[in-house]
Amino acid sequence: MQKILEDLLHVKVEEIAFDYKKKLPLFLQGGYEIRIFNIAGENVLFVRPKEQITFPTLKKHWKQFQELLGLQCVIYNDSYTRYGKERMIELGIPFVFGKDNIYLPTLGVILRKAREAKLPEVENFFPFTQKLVLTAIYHNWEEKNR
Numbered sequence: 001m002q003k004i005l006e007d008l009l010h011v012k013v014e015e016i017a018f019d020y021k022k023k024l025p026l027f028l029q030g031g032y033e034i035r036i037f038n039i040a041g042e043n044v045l046f047v048r049p050k051e052q053i054t055f056p057t058l059k060k061h062w063k064q065f066q067e068l069l070g071l072q073c074v075i076y077n078d079s080y081t082r083y084g085k086e087r088m089i090e091l092g093i094p095f096v097f098g099k100d101n102i103y104l105p106t107l108g109v110i111l112r113k114a115r116e117a118k119l120p121e122v123e124n125f126f127p128f129t130q131k132l133v134l135t136a137i138y139h140n141w142e143e144k145n146r
Contacts, residue, residue, distance in 0.1 A: 001046070001076065002037065008102055011040040020069050028061060028068075036071070039107065045071040046096070055084075059091045072106055 005013040016036045021029055033048040045065055049058065058075070065073040075088065075095040085103075088095050094104045125133065135141075 001035065004099055005037060005039065005096070008096070008099065009039065014038045016043060023068050024065075028064060032061070042107075043071055044107070045069060045073045046076050047073060048075070048077050052079075055087050055091060058088075059093055062093050074104065 002013050002015050014037065016038055018034050018036050020036075024034075031050055031053075033050060035046045037044055037046060047062075047065060053061075062073050062075065065071075073094070075093055076097065077095075078098050080088070080095075080097055085095070085097065085101060089103055092105070094106060096102050096104070
């Protein structure tokens with residue numbers, strides 16, 4: 001799972017030991033396989049239902065995981081159909097299914113920050129770049145909203 005996430009997200013991913021069992025009710029402990037991954041510096045809970053459950057129940061359990069543990073929660077599995085994936089997107093439940101089905105709307109900002117490029121300090125400009133920058137300064141160029 002760790003390798004799949006690294007390949008999908010293009011950031012460093014580490015699995016962390018799950019030590020939150022005391023905070024969860026027994027039906028959540030027994031009904032789900034639970035793993036925690038550190039993705040770009042933030043801990044994210046990944047849960048996989050051990051049995052087939054309805055989507056309203058899945059959403060209810062997903063919310064309980066987030067509230068009880070205070071972590072982002074993502075469903076992972078490979079057995080959902082196209083309808084199931086569309087239904088989970090409708091309900092706003094983040095998921096990772098296999099290597100090509102991913103829906104993580106809440107992690108977008110974290111992933112964007114983790115992949116930002118660090119630009120080097122510029123000491124010298126080429127003559128044309130100098131001319132362009134000076135022209136922009138002298139003519140008070142402003143960015144217009146499109």
